Amino acid sequence: MISLFLDFDGTINDSSLRAYESYSMATKRLGGIPIDYQGFLLNKRNGIEKSALLFRSGIEVSAVDMFDNYVLSFIEMESCLLLDRLYGWSLELLSAFSELELKLFLLTSRRRSDLLQRQIDNYFIREYFSEIFVESDKAAFLNSQDLESTCIIVGDTEAEIVAARRARISCVSVSWGMRSRSFLSALNPEYLVDDFKDLLEIIGKKAIRKEQ
Structure with missing residues (x-):
């Protein structure tokens, strides 16, 4: 079998809307400005380096670990999970x-x-x-x-x-x-x-x- x-x-x-929401929340927490949903999705789907995404969002590349930790803390929040379909x-x-x-x-x-x-x-x-x-x-x-x-x-x-x-x-x-x-x-x-x-x-x- x-x-x-x-x-x-x-x-x-x-889960694309949830991924975008957690990215947006993490970006704002670090004082950046999130790019739009379509731009984010294009970055993700094409495997663009995270450093490029952070740069476009106005976040120092040196903050990548902090950014990742924020994303992980947000992405499984119940409010974010409600965005899944x-x-x-x-x-x-x-x-x-x-x-x-x-x-x-x-x-x-x-x-x-x-x-x-x-x-x-x-x-x-x-x-x-x-x-x-x-x-x-x-x-x-x-x-x-x-x-x-x-x-x-x-x-x-x-x-x-x-x-x-x-x-x-x-x-x-x-x-x-x-x-x-x-x-x-x-x-x-x-x-x-x-x-x-x-x-x-x-x-x-x-x-x-x-x-x-």
């Missing part, structure tokens, strides 16, 4: 996965497990996942060398590509999250999709092949 590890934020959950097709995708012969696991870099569990309950998606890996568990998974060849990881950033290569498992990169198609393509991922239906097709074919 295939084990499918699905990244949460950026892959099935649109499942993508319109996410429930359709999860439902389709549940009909395949696979075990589905959720990966996230969240630290507040209690707030994550509440959000998942509010989305009514808990039933789809065999297990949920939060920050420390996800880090251990991404650094694992002992994953089986039947594992597949799906995500929207370079982290999943690197982890899959290290563990010698399949990876499907999606272009609708926090990294753009051009950014991900430059990393030569095994699969790169622009639509959830393409993702479902790839996983479906792998599941059928495994049964045979």
Whole structure:
């Protein structure tokens, strides 16, 4: 049976407004002026160096550690989490996965497990996942060398590509999250999709092949 590890934020959950809000709050706390949402998203999706973002926001590059700490303290605040939304097709995708012969696991870099569990309950998606890996568990998974060849990881950033290569498992990169198609393509991922239906097709074919 295939084990499918699905990244949460950026892959099935649109967290871009929350990311922008936490950036804006951190920037203002340090006396800077946030750039607009579209500019911020363009920076994130193209993997622009954080130093360039700080410069554009009027913050000294030397304050990067303080900036990061502020972002981490804001990004999982309940008021920020309310900005998240499942993508319109996410429930359709999860439902389709549940009909395949696979075990589905959720990966996230969240630290507040209690707030994550509440959000998942509010989305009514808990039933789809065999297990949920939060920050420390996800880090251990991404650094694992002992994953089986039947594992597949799906995500929207370079982290999943690197982890899959290290563990010698399949990876499907999606272009609708926090990294753009051009950014991900430059990393030569095994699969790169622009639509959830393409993702479902790839996983479906792998599941059928495994049964045979």
